[in-house]
Amino acid sequence: MSGFEIWGDVDRYRSAGEESDEHLWGKVELDRRRKDKRKPWFEGEYRFEKKVADRVPDCFVRGEGLNRWIEFVAGSDQPYRAKTREALRLGFVVHWVFHTDHREQMHDVREALEPELEGPIRFGEYDPLNGLLTVGDPVTFKNYEFPVESMREFEPRSLLGYRHGAAHIARQEYSYDLGMFDLAGCQRRIFTDYPQGKYFRAVAPGQAFDTATFGFPTEDGLERLVEDEQVTRLGPVRRRDAAE
Template sequence: MQDWVEIDPSIRLDQRTERKNESHQHWAIKAALIDRLRSNSAYVGEIDDERKTEDLIGDIRCKLSKSPSDVPKRFVIEVQTNRSDKDVVDATRRHLRFGFAVYWVYQVDAANKRREAEAALTKYMSAPPSLGVASLPEGELRLGSPITWDEFDMQSPKMSCNELYIPTYARSAQCFNHGVFKIDDQRFTIYRFLNREALYVSWHGSDGQQTLPQTSPWSWPELSQRLKEGELSRISPVAGRP
């Protein structure tokens, strides 16, 4: 089977996007989406392919200073063809946890995979997601709607100690912000500082103010156990390095 795809003249490919270990179909859809974004003055900022959010590589990762009102400033686009085997629920959760909304774009011939993805994601959402579709021979390239933090159930299944995972690319950071958590009705942010064993927390007051980071009242094993048992709930994405 030939690894190529016909492309309608209305579709342009971003020639700076290198083809890596992927099919021509996957690369072409990705390059077409990147061209759409980079050629639109409404999108200003970083638009890159094959970049990490957590330690998970997204097909396209965008960190924008300017975007249309209905588009998040930080998002990932995942391209799926008949050859793709990425776990859509796990990937969505991991991208969202690190502050990136997620678009899923399916090759038109991967209709069965698209339906399976819709069914799997709907279990964690109040309404079925609007997934994108691409048919380059017919000039069709639709992004769909982003899956955002607020509409995805991050607490199913219960959190684990992986919630305090630091990606490999951030392990040299002087400070890492794990995001905001809640226990009972108390909100707090968890920090880790380079070369320090203890975790640090900053408590949130009812007036919106926060305390300076102070040593956590829980040891690492105690906090890990509370995470495993679901006593803590995450209420914001990971903020990462300052």
């Protein structure tokens, strides 16, 4: 016996695999708070166990100007770093929420995200027995440095899921908008003309697309910067639409 009850039609909250009642409760309670407008709740559309590119978050919320990705942890191992980076790349801030019986996993997520995680951050907690639910502070581009680790970051076909891939990336005069980056201390929005990531353009903040030189930076030059750990993603891939 779990010691608590989950009532109502809960099938839409369930994951595809085996799931504990403790994990399921977090999603159900989050939606109850939305309906009752009790904290924590957010303006926007809530979707549970729905695919975003190649990931299936426990819940994501599409809101006005801010999208949230919420993950509940109740003992199972999680790819904390990979999920966090993917969510940020896709334009979400990330809330990690832990069952109070598994607070030790807060150390695991902090360890996985350091040293890129900057400053103090409070992760969320939940406890079905006591009706506790907080979502804590989100991981964002403001408190998490996103180092670029390979040239796949500049391949549209490798981003936003293998099925749709580049089809969801915004384009400017047929060039894919890969988002804003720091290149050895210089901020530029990077575009590429091909799904496999060739022939780049770098546009300075506030400048028009046609001010960029075609073929600069070169692929070799960009790859050297990545190898030298001189490239950081500063914002998400610019998406053509927000609908899934």
